[in-house]
Amino acid sequence: MSELNEHRAGKLHGIWALTNRELKKWYKAPVIFTLSIIQPILWMGLLGKAMNIGAIFSSGSLDKLMSNLVLTPPLTSTQTQQLGVFFQGLQTSIMQNTFNTTDYFSFMAVGMIAFTALFTTAFSGMSVVWDRRLGFLNKALSTPVSRGVIVFSKVLSATLRSMFQAGIIIVIALAFGLQFGASFSPLFILGVFAILFLICVGLSSMFIAITIRSTRIETPMAVMNLITLPLMFASNAFFPTNIMPSWLQTVAQVNPMTYTTDALRQFLINSTTDFAQVARDFAYVGIFAVVVATIGIVLSWRYLSK
Amino acid sequence: MSEEVIKAEGLTKIFNHNLTAVDHVNFSVKHGEVFGFLGPNGAGKTTTINMLITILKPTEGKASVLGFDIAKQDSDVRNVIGVVPQEYTADEDLTGLENILLCADMYGIPRKTAKERAEDLLKLVELTDFKDKRVQTFSGGMRRRLELACGLINRPKILFLDEPTLGLDVQTRTATWSYIRTLKKEYGMTLFMTTHYLEEADNLCDRIAIIDHGKIIVVGAPEDLKRSLGGDVITLGIKEDVDVTELVRKVEHVKDVKKEDGTYRIKAEEGEVTAPLIIEALRKKGYTVTKLSLTEPTLNEVYLEFTGRSLRDAEESREAFASQRITMMRARR
Numbered sequence: 001m002s003e004l005n006e007h008r009a010g011k012l013h014g015i016w017a018l019t020n021r022e023l024k025k026w027y028k029a030p031v032i033f034t035l036s037i038i039q040p041i042l043w044m045g046l047l048g049k050a051m052n053i054g055a056i057f058s059s060g061s062l063d064k065l066m067s068n069l070v071l072t073p074p075l076t077s078t079q080t081q082q083l084g085v086f087f088q089g090l091q092t093s094i095m096q097n098t099f100n101t102t103d104y105f106s107f108m109a110v111g112m113i114a115f116t117a118l119f120t121t122a123f124s125g126m127s128v129v130w131d132r133r134l135g136f137l138n139k140a141l142s143t144p145v146s147r148g149v150i151v152f153s154k155v156l157s158a159t160l161r162s163m164f165q166a167g168i169i170i171v172i173a174l175a176f177g178l179q180f181g182a183s184f185s186p187l188f189i190l191g192v193f194a195i196l197f198l199i200c201v202g203l204s205s206m207f208i209a210i211t212i213r214s215t216r217i218e219t220p221m222a223v224m225n226l227i228t229l230p231l232m233f234a235s236n237a238f239f240p241t242n243i244m245p246s247w248l249q250t251v252a253q254v255n256p257m258t259y260t261t262d263a264l265r266q267f268l269i270n271s272t273t274d275f276a277q278v279a280r281d282f283a284y285v286g287i288f289a290v291v292v293a294t295i296g297i298v299l300s301w302r303y304l305s306k
Numbered sequence: 307m308s309e310e311v312i313k314a315e316g317l318t319k320i321f322n323h324n325l326t327a328v329d330h331v332n333f334s335v336k337h338g339e340v341f342g343f344l345g346p347n348g349a350g351k352t353t354t355i356n357m358l359i360t361i362l363k364p365t366e367g368k369a370s371v372l373g374f375d376i377a378k379q380d381s382d383v384r385n386v387i388g389v390v391p392q393e394y395t396a397d398e399d400l401t402g403l404e405n406i407l408l409c410a411d412m413y414g415i416p417r418k419t420a421k422e423r424a425e426d427l428l429k430l431v432e433l434t435d436f437k438d439k440r441v442q443t444f445s446g447g448m449r450r451r452l453e454l455a456c457g458l459i460n461r462p463k464i465l466f467l468d469e470p471t472l473g474l475d476v477q478t479r480t481a482t483w484s485y486i487r488t489l490k491k492e493y494g495m496t497l498f499m500t501t502h503y504l505e506e507a508d509n510l511c512d513r514i515a516i517i518d519h520g521k522i523i524v525v526g527a528p529e530d531l532k533r534s535l536g537g538d539v540i541t542l543g544i545k546e547d548v549d550v551t552e553l554v555r556k557v558e559h560v561k562d563v564k565k566e567d568g569t570y571r572i573k574a575e576e577g578e579v580t581a582p583l584i585i586e587a588l589r590k591k592g593y594t595v596t597k598l599s600l601t602e603p604t605l606n607e608v609y610l611e612f613t614g615r616s617l618r619d620a621e622e623s624r625e626a627f628a629s630q631r632i633t634m635m636r637a638r639r
Contacts (some may be wrong), residue, residue, distance in 0.1 A: 017407075017412075021400065021408055035445045134393070136395050137355075138361055138395065139456070142391075144413060145413075145414075
């Protein structure tokens with residue numbers, strides 16, 4: 001045992017070991033794993049099917065309107081039919097213009113993918129605090145593993161988890177009636193995961209960077225509560241931005257969630273895919289991810305040890 | 307003259323600009339010895355260790371470990387040392403073996419070598435039968451042994467142990483001591499440890515540094531320190547509520563008298579000759595001796611001599627601390 005530790009590994013050694021450590025806590029615990037699959041199903045059912053905006057324009061509401069309408073002379077049955085077709089067209093046109101698809105559920109389900117990415121990564125800050133409190137962080141810091149790797153393994157594990165959950169969301173959404181857009185091609189699924197990878201790296205780096213110095217578990221929770229909902233609703237995840245008030249539109253325009261959701265919709269449900277817009281989405285989210293991840297790693301050099 | 311493997315000069319750590327945890331300490335550790343930091347809670351022991359293992363940056367001063375500067379060559383230092391921290395840092399959701407392999411990965415040790423070493427280490431700390439059990443199910447002693455195994459995975463030249471027997475029962479403590487002796491004897495490893503336990507320091511350490519309020523008060527081999535007190539210690543109690551310090555001091559051979567909670571600690575060159583003389587002197591004045599004991603100086607006497615306080619108070623708070631920690635561990639599950 002007297003010889004020196006002869007294994008001087010590269011700068012990135014240990015990254016998979018540390019990432020896998022976090023993932024194991026998830027996939028080796030049947031309860032947590034099952035819950036993480038049930039949770040998106042619940043959300044999808046509640047938000048997607050309960051907030052069914054398309055149903056507002058359903059024939060039911062039209063019939064009521066018609067029965068209250070007293071015209072002289074009364075409409076002929078042909079005219080009633082024509083009016084019915086007109087309203088049908090109006091519904092389709094409003095839905096198409098507002099949501100870019102006639103089916104709100106499809107619109108929402110895609111927003112849900114982004115939502116899941118946001119919520120899963122939001123917990124990444126907590127694991128830093130746990131590791132600090134339980135002493136694991138100190139142990140990791142006393143080994144030659146680089147500080148950046150310690151932080152990046154957390155980013156990576158949160159990212160992989162979110163991507164897995166997002167994949168499940170897509171499958172469930174399909175089962176619940178998500179309709180792919182006219183221009184959808186199976187290759188686009190790769191694009192979906194690419195943009196998800198970028199946003200998850202960015203978001204989890206952000207949550208970790210914010211809570212990297214905190215020693216109390218309450219801090220990341222408060223941060224989560226403060227940030228996640230505004231990020232979600234000041235974006236196009238559940239509602240298009242062009243019908244928001246202008247100040248909110250401004251917020252939505254700098255929100256990376258908007259670009260993520262847009263790219264997801266372009267890939268999955270839009271009838272025509274605007275590749276120029278997709279490229280812009282990727283550029284924006286990509287820059288966000290690189291900048292925030294860099295900040296996270298720089299902070300980890302400074303602040304992981306006091 | 308042995309090689310100095312750790313050298314600290316004016317090492318200082320000030321937290322938040324006003325709390326001086328470690329105050330300009332100087333010491334050196336020789337190759338192959340067990341060096342102990344002895345002191346109460348909050349004396350700065352853990353802070354010193356954390357600076358040496360490069361997870362805390364010193365505010366002032368410098369130190370080197372195997373010739374590597376702890377501030378500038380921190381990753382070189384981390385590569386050649388092993389650390390057994392005070393807390394149980396193993397991941398509770400992983401098994402014992404998985405924890406050791408995780409440590410190996412953090413040192414960049416190839417999987418094949420890591421597995422071989424893990425088996426050896428599990429055997430050394432007698433955890434082979436439990437290697438596939440989750441750490442959650444481990445007792446305190448098993449966790450401590452697992453920490454030891456993790457700290458040895460990179461075959462360190464120096465092993466740092468922070469309170470290696472904190473909160474352990476007597477049996478496990480004795481076992482831990484024997485592992486430490488094995489490491490020293492068979493592998494020629496240098497060990498740096500902190501402890502509250504006087505008997506641990508006495509039994510295990512080749513040299514100790516008594517540290518209090520962030521300052522090193524004295525450094526030396528336990529035997530030398532005890533000898534340096536020069537004589538025996540007589541503990542005396544009397545029935546009457548009067549101060550007899552001056553009276554006792556005048557007795558022949560008595561070197562020093564200290565009064566502490568109604569009992570007197572008397573240092574004398576030849577205890578067995580002096581004790582009767584003291585009794586005689588007191589009886590002449592009409593005082594009744596209720597208690598008298600004669601001891602050769604222990605490390606506690608050394609501690610008392612140099613810090614003016616007994617370590618017993620510190621030990622009590624240590625036990626409270628350990629039980630509090632165990633409660634916390636339970637709460638987490």
